[in-house]
Amino acid sequence: MRRYLLRRLAESAVTFLLATVVVFAGVRALPGDPARALAGEDATPELLAAIREQYGLDQPLLVQYTRYVTTSLTGDLGTSLRTGLPVRDMLAQALPVTVELALLSLAIAVLIGVLAGVVAAVRRGRPAEWIANGFALLGLSIPNFWLGLMGILWLSVALGLFPASGYVPFLTDPLGNLHRMVMPAVVLGTGLAAVIMRQTRASMLEALSADYVRTARAKGLAERQVIGVHALRNSLIVVVTIAGLQLGVLISGAVVTERIFAIPGFGKLTVDAVFQRDYPIIQGVVLVTATAYIVINLLVDLLYSVIDPRIRVA
Incomplete structure (x- = not known):
């Protein structure tokens, strides 16, 4: 190790x-x-x-x-050419907002994707699989910006269920924060949920046809235990890999979603810095994102041996 x-x-x-x-x-x-x-x-x-x-x-x-x-x-990312403020301080204000949005999106994507993938694999050839595949295809096909605009139009303007834009810090108002972040998180996590669903379904189908699953059924174990303990656990390697890689993508790719919902995260900071040719901020944003990729990939590799004891990182 x-x-x-x-x-x-x-x-x-x-x-x-x-x-x-x-x-x-x-x-x-x-x-x-x-x-x-x-x-x-x-x-x-x-x-x-x-x-x-x-x-x-x-x-x-x-x-x-x-x-x-x-x-x-040394942690000194320079000073903004436009505002004169330390880039480190500006990133420290924007990064938690984007990380919160990315984590919420990832949680929603994993929850929906894994459940839909398991149902599609267990109910193969039945209407449940067709419905899950149809939603996955829609999730992959619909752009985030269009889905965000439709969400604002229908859920915010027409029905008034969610605020159309804005951000409230979690420590200031936890319920208000979640109320404002749910819709952007769903918009950002829809495409990822479709990817996770497809990969989970493929991994579950392979696991359900393995010898150890047939042995578990022959021993008289309940179907719920066979699926949840034996098949699903061995399929989580793919889910962890995708989730780990996509977390970095969500952090760096939340620019459009943050701009649509007026969330003061990396998106607004990056776009403003590009238009203003603010080199230190652009460098800081990209460097933090690259570092996040490196750390996340390392953690994903270490998680493999925790999920599947047969894998030894040493």
Whole structure:
């Protein structure tokens, strides 16, 4: 186990370094001049030169990259070009909002996807499977932005069941927070639920035809115990893999959903930073997302041996 952890940590360090290169190069490839975006179109050359010198934009790219990596390792992600606030503080305000939305979406997706996948596998060839497959196809086909707009139109405007937009911190008003976050979480988790349903169904069908399931039935175990203890547990490896990978996708891909529902998370922060050419914020957002991917993948690998004792990470 120790050797495995050391190897994975070394791989994670290399991945993190490569991520910093991609982030730094990608941000610099964006069209436009951040100094001009900060000073305005009518800025004088002297003012532009002063801004570039103040923020180190006049330095060679290698010098800028070295300073970026060095400060990032110490937790200093720089200062916003637009607001002058530390990027770390701005991310600390936006990240919990996006993480909450991603976790709620993941919980809804796993609950719906696993239940629908188990029903589709157990009721193979029956109307329950056809209905589950139909909902999965709809979930994969409908874009999140359209589903979000329809949710606002019908559930908020027409029926008044949920607020159309806005955000309330959980610690301030837990019920109000959940009331506002349920609809965005459902919108964001619909596509993931369809993916989990399809993969759970395929894994359950394979497990139900295995020898150990036939042996469990021959021993006289109840069908509920055969499905829940033997077949489902061995199918959870696929679910954990998808959920772990998709959690990072939800954190980075909640931009559209957050913009639709006016949620002050990574989405608003990222879009504003791109339009304003705010390099430090863009770099900070992407770097945090890449780090989340690395950590989540490591945790998923460690969870394999917990779910299935036959798997040994060592």
